[in-house]
Amino acid sequence: MSATMAQTPPQQAAPQGTPQPVNGLLMLLELQRQAWRQTTTPELRYHIVNQTRRLIAYRQAAFLTVGERGRAMLEAVSNIAVLEPNAPFAQWLEEAVRAVATGEHANNVHVVDPATLPASVRNAWGEWGPAQVLWCPLRKPETPREMPPGAPAESRGKAVPPQAGLWLGRDEPWTDGEILLLSHLTEGYGHAWWALSGKRAKRHALRRALLPLLVLLAIAGALALPVPMSTLAPAEIQTSNPVIVAAPLDGVIERFHVQPNQAVAAGQPLFSFESTVLRSRFEVARKGVTQAEAELLTASQAAFADPQTKARLAQLRAQVELRRAEMALARDLLDRVTVKAERAGIAVFTDVNDWLGKPVSVGERVLTLADPQAPEIDIMVPVGDALVLEPGSPVELFLNVDPLHPLQARLTHASYEAGLSAAGVLSYRVKAALDAGEPPPRIGLRGTAKILGDRVPLALYLFRRPLALLRQSLGI
Secondary structure (H helix, E strand, C coil): HHHHHHHHHCCCCCCCCHHHHHHHHHHHHHHHHHHCCCCCCCHHHHHHHHHHHHCCCCCEEEEEEECCCEEEEEECCCCCCCCCCHHHHHHHHHHHHHHHHCCCCCCCEEEEEHHHHHHHHHHHHHHHHCCEEEEEECCCCCCCCCCCCCCCCHHCCCCCCEEEEEEEEEECCHHHHHHHHHHHHHHHHHHHHHHHHHHHHHHHHHHHHHHHHHHHHHHHHCCCCCCEEEEEEEEEEEEECCCEECCCCCCEEEEECCCCCCCCCCCCEEEECHHHHHHHHHHHHHHHHHHHHHHHHHHHHCCCCCCCHHHHHHHHHHHHHHHHHHHHHHHHHHHHCCEECCEEEEEEECHHHCCCCEEECCEEEEEECCCCCCEEEEEEEEHHHHHCCCCCCEEEEEECEEEEEEEEEEEEEEECCCCCCCCEEEEEEEEEEEEECCCCCCCCCCEEEEEEEEEEEEEHHHHHHHHHHHHHHHHH
């Protein structure tokens, strides 16, 4: 028995840090079981980067996800609770993983060769990268492994880049047994990862699919909301029953007795004409009457003796009547030299100097007497902005002097025929009366009137002008 024992070679002690086969298998199963029990992706990432060292010794582990275009994003690092995504190490590691994840062996657990990486990553390897790095992709269950060299050409497809992976670094080389264990372990990690992230991806995909539909439905619903059709037009405060004061005769205005926007009483003088010519005409007419009456008196006395003179009496009487009519006309014109107000009101005109010395004709408008207690809104609606103008439609007036407090009014009249406004725009003239209780504004104030029409969908309100322009342009 001693000889037998002497011939038996002594058992080699396992290297320190390397798990025994049975213990390693049990630990592999335990780590996979714990991974499958995780309920959220942050918990699973923490488990992967920190608990894997119970099976395989390493100095640092990093978990990264890879986007569709190969862009890597650092998600978790062992022994670090809070990540700094803009740190130089994080940026270097993301660039390195991007190159590895899009490489030839991206879907297989393999040792990373720095010589195959870009120059920017390779030059900084000594500063940020450990001596030995192992890349462990977390493949989807349906992602194929790399085809062996002898596989048929039709079975070798382009390897799908993994969307998650584990970056392990240490100073000692990786053994084949460790690579085999990590290959099995990352498959279990892959099932757990994609089971959790797949649910989240489905929810995100459902949100992405429903979001455009919900946005379209919201837009369609908003465009279908009924809103009152409205139009904006320039407006002015005028009086509802003005008295037009026109020139009663041909002449030149000599003097104004009132100023613009002055309150006047009934019978108060407004303006006067130059009266020199009219007084001369009256004097000539009066003397003509005196002469005609004298000739008639002389002829009447001589008619008893002269039959011919008696025959001229009718002609002389007609001459006297004509002279008297001329004098009455001259007196009437002289009485009209000073124009007086027919009723009380506000004298509305531009400027006194615009009329002094100006010749006017009979019937020419000089000023207007407005009643300040009966204001009216005069609105000029351009033809292109006109809508269905019905009496009683609401009107809001935003005066230029007080645009924050609109006055409420009701439409009373709208012209059927358009005419040119003061700005030279073809417009409809619209009248509106202020609602009861509104303080009467000053005559002559200007602003913008908003006329409200029937309720229409918001889409028609917004696109009415473009549709009209399109119809006019295309003739449809």
